[in-house]
Amino acid sequence: xxxxxxxxxxxxxxxxxxxxxxxxxxxxxxxxxxxxxxxxxxxxxxxxxxxxxxxxxxxxxxxxxxxxxxxxxxxxxxxxxxxxxxxxxxxxxxxxxxxxxxxxxxxxxxxxxxxxxxxxxxxxxxxxxxxxxxxxxxxxxxxxxxxxxxxxxxxxxxxxxxxxxxxxxxxxxxxxxxxxxxxxxxxxxxxxxxxxxxxxxxxxxxxxxxxxxxxxxxxxxxxxxxxxxxxxxxxxxxxxxxxxxxxxxxxxxxxxxxxxxxxxxxxxxxxxxxxxxxxxxxxxxxxxxxxxxxxxxxxxxxxxxxxxxxxxxxxxxxxxxxxxxxxxxxxxxxxxxxxxxxxxxxxxxxxxxxxxxxxxxxxxxxxxxxxxxxxxxxxxxxxxxxxxxxxxxxxxxxxxxxxxxxx
Numbered sequence: 099x100x101x102x103x104x105x106x107x108x109x110x111x112x113x114x115x116x117x118x119x120x121x122x123x124x125x126x127x128x129x130x131x132x133x134x135x136x137x138x139x140x141x142x143x144x145x146x147x148x149x150x151x152x153x154x155x156x157x158x159x160x161x162x163x164x165x166x167x168x169x170x171x172x173x174x175x176x177x178x179x180x181x182x183x184x185x186x187x188x189x190x191x192x193x194x195x196x197x198x199x200x201x202x203x204x205x206x207x208x209x210x211x212x213x214x215x216x217x218x219x220x221x222x223x224x225x226x227x228x229x230x231x232x233x234x235x236x237x238x239x240x241x242x243x244x245x246x247x248x249x250x251x252x253x254x255x256x257x258x259x260x261x262x263x264x265x266x267x268x269x270x271x272x273x274x275x276x277x278x279x280x281x282x283x284x285x286x287x288x289x290x291x292x293x294x295x296x297x298x299x300x301x302x303x304x305x306x307x308x309x310x311x312x313x314x315x316x317x318x319x320x321x322x323x324x325x326x327x328x329x330x331x332x333x334x335x336x337x338x339x340x341x342x343x344x345x346x347x348x349x350x351x352x353x354x355x356x357x358x359x360x361x362x363x364x365x366x367x368x369x370x371x372x373x374x375x376x377x378x379x380x381x382x383x384x385x386x387x388x389x390x391x392x393x394x395x396x397x398x399x400x401x402x403x404x405x406x407x408x409x410x411x412x413x414x415x416x417x418x419x420x421x422x423x424x425x426x427x428x429x430x431x432x433x434x435x436x437x438x439x440x441x442x443x444x445x446x447x448x449x450x451x452x453x454x455x456x457x458x459x460x461x462x463x464x465x466x467x468x469x470x471x472x473x474x475x476x477x478x479x480x481x482x483x484x485x486x487x488x489x490x491x492x493x494x495x496x497x498x499x500x501x502x503x504x505x
Contacts, residue, residue, distance in 0.1 A: 119195035126193045126200065134202065135186045135210070136163070138179060139284040143169070154187070154202075155284035157323055162284075164201040165189060176209035182283050182316065184210040215315065219322050223349055226324070231331045232352040238336045240356060240368065244304035246273045247368055248297035248335070250290055253278035257309040257340070257361040264365035272369050275303060281310045286320035291329045298333045305368055306333065308350065309340040309361040321348035330354055340364035462494035469500075480505040 107113045113121075136154035139162060143150050150172050152165040165187060176185060189202035210218075226232060247265070251258045258276065265272050277296060279289035290308070297303050308330075310321065320326065321341045330337050330353045339354035340361045351357040358364035404410060454460050458468060469477040470490040477483055483502050491498040 116195065119193070119198065123193040123195060126191045129191050131188060131190045133186060133188055134163075135184065137284045138181055138183050138185060141179065141181060152185075152204075154185070157184075157284060157287050157320065159325070160285075160288045164199075165204050166192075166201050167204040167207060171205060172207055175207040179207075179209055184215065184316075184319075186210060215319070219349065222322070222324055223352070226327055226349065226353070231327060237355045240336050240338070241304045243269070243370060244272075244368065246275055246300075246302045246304060248300070248303040248306040249274050249276045249309060250279060250293045250297070250306065251276070251309040251361075252281040252311075255281070255309075255311060257311045260361040261307060261309050261340070261365045264362050265369050268366065268371045269369040270372065275300065282313065282317045282320060287323045287326050290320065290326055294329050294333060294337075298335050303335055305336045305338065307338045307340055307358075307361075307364050307368060308354070309364060310342065311361070312343045312346060318342055318346055318348050321350045323349075326350060327353045338364050338368060459494065462492065465494075467498075468492040 134154065137157050138152055139155040140153035141150065142152075148169045150167055150169050152167065153162050154165050155162040167187075167189075172179060176183070179185065186208045187202070187204040188206040189204040191200065192203045193200050230236070249258065249261055251261070258278075262274060262276075265274070275297065277293040279293050280286040281290075294306065294308075297306050308321070310318070318341060321339075327349050330339075330350055336355040337353075338356045338358055339348075339351045340358040340363065341348050341350065342360075344359040356367060358367055409416060462468065468491070470492065471477055471483060472488050472490075474490075475482075477489065483489065483505070485502050485504050487502045489500040489502060491500050
């Protein structure tokens with residue numbers, strides 16, 4: 099005969115509810131006994147019964163399971179168990195067909211002690227460091243003056259007041275976008291992760307602060323959670339960790355871009371001090387004015403030194419000197435030319451006198467005459483002409499026409 103597990107159900111031949119419940123119970127029973135760790139979100143001890151109901155929650159996710167155990171088992175393994183504590187339980191899954199519910203039945207419960215928690219945190223710290231989540235090279239610088247600051251903190255907490263009051267005291271125009279979440283307990287990690295996603299997706303938010311006041315190691319455990327550390331590592335917006343006091347160092351301090359010792363220190367790091375910036379501006383303005391005055395004085399000295407040089411102190415002197423030189427050369431040239439002209443005139447007079455002394459005209463002026471025949475030849479002897487020849491007689495003051503009468 100075909101068993102219900104092997105037979106397939108159809109619309110014509112569906113399984114009854116009891117069969118489906120039995121199948122689910124059988125599948126769940128296959129898991130067997132397991133060790134499970136979680137945070138106690140709720141404890142329910144009903145009077146008159148030996149059964150204790152626990153709600154075990156995952157610290158990093160919105161998931162929980164119901165755990166049932168005997169009162170003697172709980173008193174033996176964790177007699178002082180309270181909500182928020184972490185436990186390790188040896189349990190087996192059970193499905194109750196009558197109610198259609200699922201729970202874990204524990205036969206051993208151990209409360210995780212402080213020493214064991216610290217050892218697990220140290221192991222997680224080494225794991226995250228090996229993956230590079232603590233690498234200083236990836237840490238981003240904070241903006242000098244962020245437009246909007248995202249703040250994740252508890253509602254109406256002292257940490258929120260410290261951050262807001264100190265930041266506004268330093269820079270009155272600072273803007274905040276505050277997201278209030280649980281900062282301890284089983285719901286803290288999922289709420290903080292959701293708040294980080296919201297603020298990181300806001301383009302107006304330039305920096306995010308995670309702030310919480312001091313507390314015990316158990317109170318600060320959410321800020322050492324692996325899921326929260328990875329969420330901070332994945333943020334594109336710079337993150338400041340301001341958890342607890344100076345001595346409190348949760349793992350998120352190593353992952354964040356900046357670690358502030360307290361929420362007040364975070365406020366001092368995220369925005370500049372207006373009074374201090376004004377003082378620095380005043381000092382810078384004073385240094386700039388002194389530098390400008392010094393530069394002007396130095397350039398004035400250089401200008402005065404340049405102006406004191408003769409060529410600039412009396413620029414006409416060079417022109418006057420050149421003018422005097424030109425005038426002296428002109429006078430020298432005039433004298434030289436005059437001397438040369440006088441000497442040439444004297445030589446010319448001497449030459450003229452010599453020419454005049456040698457000129458026939460001078461001889462004519464002394465009473466001599468030059469006789470020329472009709473051909474213009476000078477008559478030097480009577481034999482050169484014959485009677486009746488026409489002659490030309492040149493005198494000092496003109497000419498005469500003559501005719502030979504006889505020789």
